[in-house]
Amino acid sequence: MTKRNVVLIGMMGTGKSTVGQELARRLGFAFVDSDAEVEQRQGMTIKDMFAQLGEPAFREAETDTIRTIMGKPGQVVATGGGAVLAEAGRAAMQEGGFVVALRAGVETIIRRVREDQNRPLLQGDVEERVRTIMESRKHAYDFAELKVDTDGRSVEDIADEICRAWA
Ligand code: S3P
Numbered sequence: 001m002t003k004r005n006v007v008l009i010g011m012m013g014t015g016k017s018t019v020g021q022e023l024a025r026r027l028g029f030a031f032v033d034s035d036a037e038v039e040q041r042q043g044m045t046i047k048d049m050f051a052q053l054g055e056p057a058f059r060e061a062e063t064d065t066i067r068t069i070m071g072k073p074g075q076v077v078a079t080g081g082g083a084v085l086a087e088a089g090r091a092a093m094q095e096g097g098f099v100v101a102l103r104a105g106v107e108t109i110i111r112r113v114r115e116d117q118n119r120p121l122l123q124g125d126v127e128e129r130v131r132t133i134m135e136s137r138k139h140a141y142d143f144a145e146l147k148v149d150t151d152g153r154s155v156e157d158i159a160d161e162i163c164r165a166w167a
Pocket of ligand 1: 011013016118
């Protein structure tokens with residue numbers, strides 16, 4: 001059976017949104033960013049959610065949002081890097097989507113996220129935070145049907161690989 005959605009998972013800075021938009025354009029699918037959906041539903045930024053409500057409240061809202069998104073077909077979904085941590089989120093992704101993990105080396109990720117002030121998990125020593133989170137999530141993305149390395153590759157090349165695998 002052809003899965004109804006393409007779901008991109010992976011660490012922060014692996015290019016889920018950029019690749020997702022290119023994929024959506026090619027497939028004629030809607031592009032949905034789970035972080036943006038959570039912010040819209042909650043009426044506040046993720047940064048404020050972490051600060052005012054705490055990470056567990058954000059995670060709950062995130063899982064709920066993913067389940068809602070996955071109820072519809074014809075979308076490329078870019079998920080937040082921690083969306084895979086909840087069993088219910090993983091189950092919804094697998095049920096309604098072709099799950100693709102984007103990967104990048106730690107140095108690439110650090111370079112891509114270094115200037116970002118909006119990721120609450122990266123406050124303080126960004127390099128140390130990225131290394132710690134990557135270590136703790138070493139196997140968190142392993143359930144993907146397809147794993148794609150993104151280091152040194154163009155968005156077009158990455159989208160080609162995903163389209164070929166999905167077709
Ligand atoms: C997070 C990743 C972020 C966002 C939040 C938490 C994580 O999304 O959901 O800051 O736990 O890895 P991106 O992966 O799109 O940066």
